[in-house]
Amino acid sequence: MTTIAVDCMGGDVGPSATVPACLNLLARHPQLRMLLVGREDVLGAISHPRAQIVPAQEVVAMDDTVEVAMRHKKQSSMRIAIEQVKLGHADVAVSAGNTGALMAIARYVLKTLDGIERPAIAYPLPNVKGGATTVLDLGANVDCNEHHLLQFAVLGSALDMAVKGRDKPTVGLLNIGSEAIKGSDMIKRAAELLQEADQKSLIHYFGNVEGNDIFKGTTDIVVCDGFVGNVTLKATEGLASMVATLLRQEFSRNLFTKAAAVVAMPVLNAFKKRVDPSVHNGAALLGLRGLVFKSHGSADQIAFEHALSKALDAADNHLLDKIETRIRQASVLF
Amino acid sequence: MTTIAVDCMGGDVGPSATVPACLNLLARHPQLRMLLVGREDVLGAISHPRAQIVPAQEVVAMDDTVEVAMRHKKQSSMRIAIEQVKLGHADVAVSAGNTGALMAIARYVLKTLDGIERPAIAYPLPNVKGGATTVLDLGANVDCNEHHLLQFAVLGSALDMAVKGRDKPTVGLLNIGSEAIKGSDMIKRAAELLQEADQKSLIHYFGNVEGNDIFKGTTDIVVCDGFVGNVTLKATEGLASMVATLLRQEFSRNLFTKAAAVVAMPVLNAFKKRVDPSVHNGAALLGLRGLVFKSHGSADQIAFEHALSKALDAADNHLLDKIETRIRQASVLF
Numbered sequence: 001m002t003t004i005a006v007d008c009m010g011g012d013v014g015p016s017a018t019v020p021a022c023l024n025l026l027a028r029h030p031q032l033r034m035l036l037v038g039r040e041d042v043l044g045a046i047s048h049p050r051a052q053i054v055p056a057q058e059v060v061a062m063d064d065t066v067e068v069a070m071r072h073k074k075q076s077s078m079r080i081a082i083e084q085v086k087l088g089h090a091d092v093a094v095s096a097g098n099t100g101a102l103m104a105i106a107r108y109v110l111k112t113l114d115g116i117e118r119p120a121i122a123y124p125l126p127n128v129k130g131g132a133t134t135v136l137d138l139g140a141n142v143d144c145n146e147h148h149l150l151q152f153a154v155l156g157s158a159l160d161m162a163v164k165g166r167d168k169p170t171v172g173l174l175n176i177g178s179e180a181i182k183g184s185d186m187i188k189r190a191a192e193l194l195q196e197a198d199q200k201s202l203i204h205y206f207g208n209v210e211g212n213d214i215f216k217g218t219t220d221i222v223v224c225d226g227f228v229g230n231v232t233l234k235a236t237e238g239l240a241s242m243v244a245t246l247l248r249q250e251f252s253r254n255l256f257t258k259a260a261a262v263v264a265m266p267v268l269n270a271f272k273k274r275v276d277p278s279v280h281n282g283a284a285l286l287g288l289r290g291l292v293f294k295s296h297g298s299a300d301q302i303a304f305e306h307a308l309s310k311a312l313d314a315a316d317n318h319l320l321d322k323i324e325t326r327i328r329q330a331s332v333l334f
Numbered sequence: 335m336t337t338i339a340v341d342c343m344g345g346d347v348g349p350s351a352t353v354p355a356c357l358n359l360l361a362r363h364p365q366l367r368m369l370l371v372g373r374e375d376v377l378g379a380i381s382h383p384r385a386q387i388v389p390a391q392e393v394v395a396m397d398d399t400v401e402v403a404m405r406h407k408k409q410s411s412m413r414i415a416i417e418q419v420k421l422g423h424a425d426v427a428v429s430a431g432n433t434g435a436l437m438a439i440a441r442y443v444l445k446t447l448d449g450i451e452r453p454a455i456a457y458p459l460p461n462v463k464g465g466a467t468t469v470l471d472l473g474a475n476v477d478c479n480e481h482h483l484l485q486f487a488v489l490g491s492a493l494d495m496a497v498k499g500r501d502k503p504t505v506g507l508l509n510i511g512s513e514a515i516k517g518s519d520m521i522k523r524a525a526e527l528l529q530e531a532d533q534k535s536l537i538h539y540f541g542n543v544e545g546n547d548i549f550k551g552t553t554d555i556v557v558c559d560g561f562v563g564n565v566t567l568k569a570t571e572g573l574a575s576m577v578a579t580l581l582r583q584e585f586s587r588n589l590f591t592k593a594a595a596v597v598a599m600p601v602l603n604a605f606k607k608r609v610d611p612s613v614h615n616g617a618a619l620l621g622l623r624g625l626v627f628k629s630h631g632s633a634d635q636i637a638f639e640h641a642l643s644k645a646l647d648a649a650d651n652h653l654l655d656k657i658e659t660r661i662r663q664a665s666v667l668f
Contacts, residue, residue, distance in 0.1 A: 100511075126576075127576070128575075128576045128579055128580065142510065142517060142518040142521075143518045143519070174565060176476065176560070176561055176564040176565065176568075177434075183476060183561070184476040184477045184561060187476075187561075210564075210565070210568045211564070211565040211566065211568030211569030211570070211571070211572055212568045212569060212571050212572025212575065213572065214569055214572060215569070215572035215573050215575070215576040216572060216576075224565070226510070227510055227517070227518060227521075227562065228565055230510040230544075230545070231508060231510065231544070231545040231558070231562055231565075231566055232545065232565055232566055232569045233545065234510075234544045234545030234546045235545030235546060235548055235549070235566045235569060235570055236545070236569055236570060236573045237545070237546050238545055238546025238547065238548060238549035238550060239549050239570045239573055239574065240573065240577075241462075241546065241549070242460075242461070242462045242549040242550075242609070243574075243577060243609065245462055246462065246605055246608050246609060247605055250601050250602075250604050250605040250608070251601055253601075253604075256600075257600075257601045259597075260597050260600070260601050261598075261601070263593075263594045263597040263598065264594045264595075264597065264598035266590075266591075266594070267584045267585055267587075267591045267594050267595070267598075268584075270584050270587075271580055271581055271584040274584070275576070275577065275580060
């Protein structure tokens with residue numbers, strides 16, 4: 001029996017996406033229990049033998065600062081969901097709320113694992129091979145050193161093995177050239193450390209990768225500092241949104257192009273499905289003494305269910321134990 | 335009378351793209367002279383009253399290391415083209431060759447301007463407004479401090495004013511959040527410095543921007559260190575290439591989708607034209623005592639002509655003088 005604590009109030013859509021997603025997942029997994037955290041007036045009508053409502057009076061808004069979320073909303077659905085993990089009432093918590101607040105609260109409530117200085121956010125980006133490349137860190141840590149990058153490599157490998165069932169996930173170091181000589185001094189030291197970790201069979205290090213390798217799927221995991229990761233993620237989101245806008249504009253230009261749109265629609269939809277990030281939805285907050293997954297803020301019901309499903313896989317596959325074991329083994333290099 | 339020195343041998347395509355592009359530009363600009371640099375057996379047959387062949391026996395290959403290009407190919411078409419600027423025979427040099435080699439040779443032959451520690455590469459990325467956002471630095475400098483970012487802001491502003499004729503180009507600082515509090519310590523110091531430069535009317539500082547703002551066209555110029563810039567450029571190239579591959583795959587899946595492709599083709603072509611980076615082709619190497627433009631390595635004839643045209647605009651609009659003046663004014667802040 002696995003239990004997921006869900007912040008039902010978080011995200012741009014809120015309960016109208018999160019609640020049906022929870023009920024669907026319950027229907028698909030007879031061994032699953034859920035703690036639905038949120039305002040009683042919103043969630044009160046839900047009745048399911050394996051779902052329990054956990055009341056929370058406050059909601060962290062998408063634009064709340066970390067300070068407001070931490071100090072002034074101690075009864076938020078986000079915080080109470082994470083506290084369920086801390087208290088041992090749930091195996092994993094899931095929220096679509098504000099990333100900064102989620103990271104800060106998770107870190108405060110759960111604390112980091114021994115040997116981990118900074119937790120990381122591991123984000124799946126779709127690749128041309130049809131899968132997703134796990135990129136970390138994506139925004140939690142701005143000034144990283146080589147030891148942090150090694151920790152990200154170990155955390156990401158454990159995640160990929162637990163959630164995707166990959167046996168030996170490969171790790172690439174994000175750099176500006178595939179030649180070993182390029183990059184900053186910190187990156188060069190990180191490359192040496194990752195090499196050493198590979199020799200000790202702690203990870204499977206591929207070598208340097210470049211920005212385009214994320215979408216080629218050259219490696220299963222790409223590690224980088226949170227600044228580079230966040231900028232890259234936002235830039236690619238920006239490009240994807242530009243492509244979508246311009247395609248829409250061109251297809252709605254006149255009667256002829258609108259007719260073409262009708263003919264091309266099934267193909268364009270098939271295409272959209274293949275690059276749709278929602279099927280890969282669910283970023284992991286790694287390095288904490290408990291499991292927390294973050295859904296994209298704009299997730300609809302289907303996308304939120306993907307994030308829940310990923311959280312369930314992580315819990316069922318004992319991600320936390322696996323991370324603890326690997327971090328202990330790797331700590332000689334930290 | 336303006337003179338462009340062209341490395342006719344550089345790039346993936348070489349003379350079959352560069353030479354026709356040069357002849358086209360000559361036809362369009364009766365006041366233009368060109369020095370066509372390359373192997374005599376390749377360029378010998380060209381005859382034009384305003385074009386002169388400058389022989390160069392060697393060619394820098396796309397995969398040559400900087401060391402090979404610098405030490406073992408002193409008679410390369412790339413180097414001889416840049417030397418024409420140094421000798422005062424040309425106002426600007428253009429090459430589609432290997433970026434690392436071009437930057438190293440340009441720096442060695444021309445030297446940097448007073449007050450500039452590191453030259454930068456300014457790259458235009460298409461935005462949803464139909465223009466291009468000038469992003470710098472893109473790969474020349476991996477470890478930057480706040481003074482470098484200020485220099486990039488000044489250099490980029492001078493470029494935009496000279497080439498695009500913009501009066502007050504706005505500068506954004508690439509960061510991970512629009513709140514001033516976010517980012518590393520270096521980024522915070524850079525923000526203060528850019529603010530100060532704005533108060534002194536040296537630049538028009540907008541504030542922090544995020545990765546997606548590049549494609550939104552929020553500001554005319556985006557400054558970042560060369561590591562972040564290069565990773566972002568490569569990642570967006572990777573995503574664009576994935577989108578193109580998947581669209582092609584979906585439209586060629588079966589007879590029905592192939593028929594849809596025929597109907598949708600004019601629309602898809604119009605779309606492609608709007609995101610086509612070739613119309614914005616031509617990155618500037620800034621901060622040197624001479625003008626050098628870099629064309630994308632894979633440029634075809636049309637794209638290469640865009641790069642030549644941009645180099646001509648820069649020379650005709652006295653970019654070098656403008657940069658020198660602005661750098662002198664701004665040097666109190668360096």
